Every structure is written in structure tokens, then in C-alpha cells.
Amino acid sequence: MRRRMAGVAMLGVSACLLMGAADGSWLRRVPAADHARVNPLPDMKAAAEAGSHVYASECSHCHGEQGQGKGNRPPVVSERVRNATDGDLAWLLRNGNSWKGMPSWSSMPDARRWQVVAYLRSLNPPASAVVESQGERK
């Protein structure tokens, strides 16, 4: 009986750990229309600057000041974020991923969420842009 209870407890703990782990499965839930959206803000540099303030006050305590992640909370400087479209990131901010620990930020106005997307994009420049900048340096 004790063994069975221990087994059930282990199963529960494992399920909780799995739920806590960010695996990027949210990307499969993004509707095609949202996936295709592009950031509507006109000035990306200013938007990223403003988004950095929102990130610092709302996101950094979980994802780290430099976006490096903390504990089992994933980094936002990552291949996954780099490969995600603006629309994917905006969808995640609006909907959250509550079963994996990411709250919804739907109470934030749309424009402010797009500012955060611009900042995340500035932290994760496309691979082509990185190669170009390295070439310029050489």
C-alpha cells in the first residue's frame, strides 16, 4: 500500500515537473493568422527601447535581466525565440502558456506587447543579421 502511494506521489511530482518545463509546444498552438502577423509599430528602435523598460519591470524577474532564464524558467535569448515570428511572440504574450507557468499578459495594451516583441527581437537578431555584422567587422 505504501509503495503504491509512493508511486502515485512520484507520478504527481513528475507530472508537475513536466508541466513546469518549457518545451516550446506552445508554438504548435499559434493559429496561422497570428503566426503571419508582423510588428505594426513604425519605429522598431524606439519600440525596442520602450519594450526594454516593460521587460525590465514585468519579465526580467522570471526570464533574467539579460534574458538568460532563471531556474526552470526559459531564456528569451534562444534559438526558439529567434526562429519564432513576431506574430508567434505576440500570441504568446497575449495568451500565455498557463499550464507551463507563463501567465497571460492580455491586460497589457496591444501596442505595449508589440514593444516587448520588438525588444525580444533586438535580443535575438536573425542569424543573417549576425553573419552580416560579423562580416562588416572583418
Add this chain to the structure above:
Amino acid sequence: MWILLLGLAVVPARGQEPPYFVTYSHVLEEPGNLEVASQNVGAAPKNANPFYAQTLELEYGVTAWYTAEVYLQGQSTVHDSTVFTGFRFENRFRPLRSEHWVNPVLYVEYEDVNQAEKSFLEITGHHTIADQAVANSLLRSDVERSVEGKLILSSNFNGFNLSENIIAEKNVSNEPWEFGYAVGASHSLASRASVKECRFCREYFAAGAELFGGLGTRYDFGVKSTEQYLGPTIAYNSPHNYTITAGPEFGLNANSAAVLWRLKAAYEFSQVRDLFRRAR
């Protein structure tokens, strides 16, 4: 305890909750965060002594879909006494994992409060302001233990929030079901964050209004013989962890106080659970 709690403040965080006193939205506490709030209400009813009531709230985000909260309540009445009025333990669950036009949240609360309670956290049944005219010594001996459920429906669209709460409360002794409601609407004063860092930019302010009151009991349903209030609210969500919400709420009928003056101050401690985790 306060010194210990203040010592936990290591990183800034702001709440994103709409500026309501009574109405709940579908915004839950961020997982791992602890919000400590003091909710204060004062009134000078026509045929009763003026009073001031304080509620200490401890709200913790257990997961992104579950928030637990404990309330400790007391009040002070002029020409009478100061009394502890009881506690509440509440749980809020968000069953749907994506955002929808209308987002439901299930709320379950156990409360152990005496009749001297004057916090106005909700109004159910046939509660009227005349009930407050009785002396605290008599009211505090009548303790009510009840289970309360709320269906919270809430929508966010482009910075606007619209929330509706339907309340059903059952005393664990043999009393009929009591009902109440609360409705709130609010909007952030700025859609975009400022490029420059600032403390008092419009983006940190939200304004709204809420309407709440009782709906009678199972046997006598309706807004007759109950208190009803309507009022504006404004909140300042500081970039340095604290939120201040204030607003008057005006009584809409003779069963209500003319004005309830409300002020709520909240401080959010970020990722408190990290303190109990082993370093990796």
C-alpha cells in the same frame, strides 16, 4: 514580519490587475509572486457611527492558473470599539489555457467572519447599512462561517478590461443561499510604454469604474432591500513594485451608505519561491 517581507524585495515587478476593489478580473497573481495589500474603507453612515475597516491581503500565485489568498480583517467604529472581525481563504482557478473573448475564472472561498465585519469586499443577501448601527459587542458574537463561490467572467481588449462577477454564498448553518454581483470596467491611460524611463508616466495609471451590490436570497431574489454602490477608481502601478488604488463609491439607494471612501496599497514581492529553492 514586515521587516522580513520588505527584505524579500529584490527585483521590481508591477501588478497588471485592473483597478478594482470588489470586482475580480481573470488576471491572476504571477506564479511565485506574493502580493501584500492593505485595503481600507471608511464611511460615515447617516444613522450609524462612522467607521474605518482594514483588510490585510496576502495573495500568492501558486501556478499561472491558480492563485490563493488569505484575508485578515478588522474595523474600528467611532464611539464604539476596535475589533478583529475574521479571516477568509480564497482560491481562484483559471480553467482555460488560452485567451478568449470572455475568460472564466472559478472562485471558491471559505470565510469565518463575525457580523461586525465592515470591509465591503462584497455584498450578498439583504445586507443593508442599517445593520452597521448595532454595537460591535453584540455583532462580534454572531460569527458566520460560509462557503462562497464566484463565477468571474472577464474580457481584455486593447487595454480595456470588462469584468463581471456572479456571487453565491452559503452559510454552513441552515440559512438560504445569498447572491450578489460586481461589474467593473477599466482602461490603462496610455497604450504604449515611454521610450524614456519615468516614474509618473501615463502608462502607470489606470482608471475605471465599478458597480456592485446584493441580489437577495434564494427565496427573495432581487436588488430590493440590499446595498448598491457605483464609483470611479484610479490606480497608480509604480515601476517600483507598489500599487495604490483609490476611489469613492456612492450608495445608490437608501439601504446604502452615502459614500464609501476606499484606498488600497499593495506591494508585490517577486519570485518569493526562489528563496525556498536550492541554488542550481
